[in-house]
Amino acid sequence: MTSRGAGPLYQRIADNLRARIQSGELAAGAKLPTEESLTKTHGVTRATVRQAVQVLVNEGLVVSERPRGHFVRRIERLIYRPQKEWRERPTHPELDQFMDEQVELGRKPSQTIAVELAAPPPDVAARLGLAEGDTVVIRKRVRYLDGTPFNTNDSYFPLELVQGSEIMHPADIGRGANQVLAELGAEQTHAVDEIEVRMPTPDEASRLEIGLGVPVAMHRVTGYTDNGRPVRVVRNVLPGDRHLIAFERTRPAKPQKGDEQ
Amino acid sequence: MTSRGAGPLYQRIADNLRARIQSGELAAGAKLPTEESLTKTHGVTRATVRQAVQVLVNEGLVVSERPRGHFVRRIERLIYRPQKEWRERPTHPELDQFMDEQVELGRKPSQTIAVELAAPPPDVAARLGLAEGDTVVIRKRVRYLDGTPFNTNDSYFPLELVQGSEIMHPADIGRGANQVLAELGAEQTHAVDEIEVRMPTPDEASRLEIGLGVPVAMHRVTGYTDNGRPVRVVRNVLPGDRHLIAFERTRPAKPQKGDEQ
DNA sequence: CAGTGGTCTAGACCACTCG
C-alpha cells in the first residue's frame, strides 16, 4: 500500500515518512531524520529529499523549526461553539461526552483590540448592502490563549450607523457591541451563519502565526434587525489545527429519512 | 514596487503574482505567464520561479493544468447544510436530500456506494465506544455533481448491531439507514455534530480529486439512541473550494452578552 | 563553531497536450 512500484522518487520518500508517522514510529513532536541523512538512506540529492519533506509540510503533518530540524506536528484542538451565546447548557448530556475533558484547564486568555476605518472587503460589502467604495468601521480582535494566537474576530459596521458611538473606541465593551447597536436603534435580532474553508491569506497567516499546511475556517455571521436591515458582519478566522467546531441541532426529533447526515 | 523591502526572491515574485490576481488583472481562469517567461522578466532561474508559483498553488490561488500551464483557480461553492435532514420537505425515495436539492438546480447528481468491514479509525472507535481491534461496517459513498466528486459520506456502524441487515448491502436504502436502525431496535433520536478543518489525506485527495492547496472540512455526526447508546458515526468530507457551510440558530432571541459571535 | 534547514544557480531529461 505504501511504496507501490512506480511514482516519483520524492513521493515514495514522502510515503515512507508518512507511514512512519501514522504508525506512531514517529510520534507527535518527534524529530524527523535530517535532510542530509535522508539523502544517504535513499540515495538521492538534497533537492529531492526537500521536495519529499515539503509534501508532508503542505499536508500539515510536519513543521520546520529552523534550524533545529523538521518535527511531527502536535495538534491540539479546543472546542469552538458558533452558537455559544444562545446556549447555556447542551440539551443532552451526551453532547459533552467528547468535549468536557478538553475544555479549559486553567488557560490564560488575553486579547488585543484595534479599530479601523476602511473600505469593506467584497463579501462584507455584499452582506451589508454597501458599495465597495463605502466606509465601514472595523473592530479587529486577536484572541490569545497562553500567549499564542487562537483566533481573530473582526466586526464590520456601516460607518453612518455607529459614527461617534462607543463602538469606535478600541477598548472592550463590557455590555457588548450588540447592546450599543440596540441603543442606536438598530437592535440585532437574528443572524445568518456561514463557514468557509480555505488556506489563509498571507495577512491571516501572520496575524495568527500559522505555519505552512494549516488551513483556516472563516465563520461569518451577518446580523439583522427585526425589519431585515443588515447592521453587522463578524468574521471569525479559526486556524484548523487549533479548533474543533461543534454545534447542536435544532429539533430533538426523529430524523425523517435518508442518510443525509 | 518590486524590490520593496527584503525577503527571498521567490517570495517577491509570488507577491507580485498574487497582487495581480487580487487586483483582477489575472482573473479567475486566466493563464499565468509561463515559467520560462517569468525567468526572463525576473532574471532568475527556473527553479526559483517554480518555488514562487508553488507558493500560490499551496495557497489555493493557482492550479496546474499540465502541460497547458498554470491558471487562476475558479472557486464555486454550493451551500452545505449540516442540519438539513431535520427540515420537512417532501422528497422522492430514490434520492436523498443532498441530491434532491441539486436536482432542482438542474444539476446531474450521481453516487457510488461500497460496503466494507474493517477496524474503525481512532476517532470513530472513540465515539462508538469500541476498541480499535473491533470491527465496524462502513458504508462508503462518493457523491458527484455533473461528473465531478462533490463530497464523501461514510457511515460507520458496530458490526454486531447491523449484522445481516440491509445496511450491509451496497445499494441505496430507500427508507434510509436510520429507519433500518429503528427496525433493529436502535433508533437514533439525537446526534452530535463536529467539524474539523485540515488538509486532506492522500486517500481523501484521490477519492475527491482534490488538487494541491485545497483543504477539507470533515463534518462528523455521532448518532445516539434515546438512552444514550452511540449507534452510528457519519463522516462527511467536504472539499473547501466546493462548499459553503450554512446553518441556522436555535432561538431567534436576543444575543445575551458580549461579542461572541 | 558545527549542524541544520533556506535559498539559488545551471543545467538535463521526461510526459503530456495541442495545433
Add this chain to the structure above:
DNA sequence: GAGTGGTCTAGACCACTGT
C-alpha cells in the same frame, strides 16, 4: 513537433541555534 510543466542532479552560500 513545439511548448509546457514535472522531476532530478550537483553543486554553492547563507542564517540561525545550540553547545
